[in-house]
Amino acid sequence: MKDYHISKHNSFYTIGLNYKKADAEARGKFSLDEVAVKKLLIEAKKQGIDGLLATSTCNRTELHGFAQHPFQLIKLLCDHSNGTVEAFQEVAYVYKNKDAINHLFRVGTGLDSQILGDFEIISQLKQSFKRSKELGIANPFIERLCNNIIQASKRIKNETEISSGATSVAFASVQYILKNVKHVSEKNILLFGTGKIGRNTCENLIKHTKNPHITLINRTKGKAEKIAGKFNLMVKDYGDLQSEIRKSDILVVATGAQKPTITKELIYTKKPLLILDLSVPKNVDDAISSMDNVTVIHLDHLSQMTDETLERRKQFIPEAEAINEEVMHDFNQWLETRKFAPVIKALKKKLKTMKDEELDYQSKKTVNFNADQADVVTNRIIQKITKQFANHLKDDSVDSNSSLEFIQKVFQLELDEK
Numbered sequence: 001m002k003d004y005h006i007s008k009h010n011s012f013y014t015i016g017l018n019y020k021k022a023d024a025e026a027r028g029k030f031s032l033d034e035v036a037v038k039k040l041l042i043e044a045k046k047q048g049i050d051g052l053l054a055t056s057t058c059n060r061t062e063l064h065g066f067a068q069h070p071f072q073l074i075k076l077l078c079d080h081s082n083g084t085v086e087a088f089q090e091v092a093y094v095y096k097n098k099d100a101i102n103h104l105f106r107v108g109t110g111l112d113s114q115i116l117g118d119f120e121i122i123s124q125l126k127q128s129f130k131r132s133k134e135l136g137i138a139n140p141f142i143e144r145l146c147n148n149i150i151q152a153s154k155r156i157k158n159e160t161e162i163s164s165g166a167t168s169v170a171f172a173s174v175q176y177i178l179k180n181v182k183h184v185s186e187k188n189i190l191l192f193g194t195g196k197i198g199r200n201t202c203e204n205l206i207k208h209t210k211n212p213h214i215t216l217i218n219r220t221k222g223k224a225e226k227i228a229g230k231f232n233l234m235v236k237d238y239g240d241l242q243s244e245i246r247k248s249d250i251l252v253v254a255t256g257a258q259k260p261t262i263t264k265e266l267i268y269t270k271k272p273l274l275i276l277d278l279s280v281p282k283n284v285d286d287a288i289s290s291m292d293n294v295t296v297i298h299l300d301h302l303s304q305m306t307d308e309t310l311e312r313r314k315q316f317i318p319e320a321e322a323i324n325e326e327v328m329h330d331f332n333q334w335l336e337t338r339k340f341a342p343v344i345k346a347l348k349k350k351l352k353t354m355k356d357e358e359l360d361y362q363s364k365k366t367v368n369f370n371a372d373q374a375d376v377v378t379n380r381i382i383q384k385i386t387k388q389f390a391n392h393l394k395d396d397s398v399d400s401n402s403s404l405e406f407i408q409k410v411f412q413l414e415l416d417e418k
Helices: 024-030 033-048 070-079 087-093 098-108 119-136 139-161 169-180 196-209 221-231 238-247 286-290 299-305 308-314 317-365 369-396 400-411
Strands: 011-018 052-056 062-066 093-096 189-192 215-216 251-254 273-277 296-299
Touching: 011 024, 011 070, 011 098, 011 400, 024 062, 024 087, 033 052, 033 070, 033 119, 033 400, 052 098, 052 119, 052 139, 062 070, 062 139, 062 273, 070 093, 087 273, 098 119, 098 139, 098 317, 119 139, 139 196, 169 196, 169 273, 169 299, 169 317, 189 196, 189 238, 196 221, 196 251, 215 221, 286 296, 317 369, 317 400, 369 400
Parallel strands: 189 215, 189 251, 251 273, 273 296
Antiparallel strands: 011 062, 011 093, 052 062
């Protein structure tokens, strides 16, 4: 990236970990909440990083940005999470420049999602960019890259069927319940946590189980009441959690806490209880799995469920990849224009100097010389000349490096190093 005049740092990196190599426990150690992400970005800006995105979901945590060395980004992640450099090295990946761009395209368009074609990530990417922009750490490269990925995502969603059929973590959890719990419409279901996943799970439960016995609990009761009002469900106080769990046959946990919120002390084991933990990090204590009459199913188990919908989606991967390649080509072409922008700018400046000298000479030599009209005409000629050079440099068949060198030599250009 050194020659593209987009950052004071030479390289663009992606560092991170995801569901492929890191289990839920490992991902949990590196997960970042909203406060941690903001602190990380502010610290990065203090360190002189001028372009950075941070994304942290249940399936991945990644930093995408410019740095002198990837360790600078790795240290930022470890300093603002519960992870260590040693633990990171065991499960992580580092991509550089074009490979980093390609990876982010695949992530943003659902091709790298734990559930193929799950486009939830694109809204999180938009949020990541908005946050970086507000904190002044999103340079033109980051902005252009995000816009292109959003464009590719939109096209893949509209032009292929890779996201057809209902498949998401929320839907997978309800599928599991339907397959493994008899007479589900008669069971008492407790949903603890009403964030995005909790809300989606709630909608799927109502739609597919026809169960009127669903109770919601959230630390902030108002959020639960908002959802409950929509579906006419029962809401209980956070202080009632233990008593409500004891009444329940199914407990769905979708909280965003950094430590387990469901511990052994809360569980009553005299009757069967199915617990679905949709949180990262895990919000159900590991010790609960060994308790009598209790079955704990975590997010990773649900995400591994393959059904006909997912198999059908796989046939649309080539179409989606072709769209990605097309939009990525446009992005790389824009990147190439950044490479020769300083030369075109210097050429325009040189031609303008030559024009000003000539117009000054003609104004002294020629009677009734119309300087304003001459200025308009010559400016238009300069615009056409520089456009011609720019089009030449954009041509894929042209060796742009040699051409840039030649233009600089012929016109004896001095580039603005800034």
